[in-house]
Amino acid sequence: MPPPRRRPPSAADAAAIRRPYLRLVALSSTLRHLDQILAVSLASGHYPLDPASATSLLLRYASLRAPHGHLLRLFRGFPRPDRFLRNALLRSLPSLRPRLLFPCPDSFSFAFAATSLAASCSRGGGAASSSAARALHALAVAAGYAADTFVASALAKLYFVLSRVDHARKVFDMVPSPDTVLWNTLLAGLSGSEAVESFARMVGDGSVRPDATTLASVLPAVAEVADVTMGRCVHSFAEKCGLADHEHVLTGLISLYSKCGDVESARCLFDMMEKPDLVAYNALISGYSVNGMVGSSVDLFTELMTLGLWPNSSTLVALIPVHSPFGHDLLAQCLHGFVLKSGFTANSPVSTAITTLHCRLNDMESARKAFDAMPEKTMESWNAMISGYAQNGLTEMAVALFEQMLKLNVRPNPITISSTLSACAQLGALSLGKWLHRIIAEEDLEPNQYSEAAVVRQEAKSRKLVKTPGYTLIEISNKPHVFMAGDRAHPQSEAIYSYLEKLTAKMIEAGYRPETEAALYDVEEEEKEHMVKVHSEKLAIAFGLLSTEPGTEIRIIKNLRVCLDCHNATKFISKVTQRLIVVRDASRFHHFRDGVCSCGDYW
């Protein structure tokens, strides 16, 4: 029997089914549900749908991540789309379709257009996106939407994504009465003192109320520029506003206190959280790591894994102890193993941290493996590997990698250049060094900026009220031991000094002559101290020799640059004791073996 003929639906029919239809669409939780609704509409002669139903169907498809082709086909099924439907498609597609703006774009159109352009830019759009952004901005201004806070915040965000802070500020300045969201956009986009100043302006202005997003946006900037006192001020401000319990604000505060070195306060806030999420865990893990508490950081990592939270790249970058003064061979292997197994190898920041870690442990083969495994190397990746080679005395490898970088048309930055220059100097590769200087002069790598940087560093140093005291760290059976110059605080102090005395006699026999004070030049604070004081490196090495079996490698870490006399003495110590001694000082690694140092006496 043929199916009964249906009469076409009247306007009254359409209105009657719209409400349950919209409800049905809103309740659908899978693409399959939506497909079924669509199929029923077609079969029952209700297609094409009215624009309102079509809009909700399209947005629901988009929110369930339907393929973009599907969204486009759906859209094209409506011969006369209204502005709602056009706006819905503009919002749902991942890159800007300027044609959808016309005719008669409204404030929704501009806000959606800016948002989709920003999304495509953050996925790696280049210079073309910048001109598209300016064109969109000009259209919005011409259409009279420059003062609309919704349009302005979307446009400002777009410019921030494109790193055009100047344009973003202009967008903000065009709005006579910015609302909280627009202020928040500005605060989130600016960094450091600029953000802090704008925050002060916002609060001082008094016309808008800061909310949790305001604080969450400004806290990273406060942490960047401020000391712990200002951090506490912002914290009490948050408390006064009743915003200090908000999860994101708490996370920002945890990060702030961690960066100021107050890990205890950070932990307190973390413990206040009802159910800390991954971001909160990451903030505290990072806090522990940068403050040298690698054990606590690993414990917290274990805790989050036990809770079934899966780490992301930030977790691993925070966890990998590239700042720790100690070597962590076993931890390095574990973490590298985890990165390999969990598929983070392709993540550049993670693999760069792994590269740096291996370089610091002088395991250049593993470092190179991690480096080579990165499908997309960032500037940081190149710099990590090049400076790793340079610091470990593999100067030719450093220069070769630098050349490879240039061949691949990757532009070096000042850090790359200075690492390579230091390698050239060690190699005595004068012509290559000169060539590099020419590159510096030819490319918006002004040689001045290097000398300026040096002046700034010097300035900062001389202004410091308390100079960093020199110390040396040595780890024996997983326990750290710290020595200062002339230190007698160590429980085995007596044994260390008497051993050092005997050792010095042997060294003198082998030809060692202690340097006199006059021979020292350009030295760090500790070296200026009176020569009768025994430098911390010598104490740490003597302790290491005493505490380990013959033949064991000695590995020490000095926070300042190793002095001329200690460098010379260590050469003799390696010879008379037949030990490999690895010293990491403030600028590089030194491998002392049989009276010779890998740095070739250049450091």
Place this chain on the structure above:
DNA sequence: GTAGGGTTAG
């Protein structure tokens, strides 16, 4: 039937 802003790593 449609909007804009956020916390963590380097």
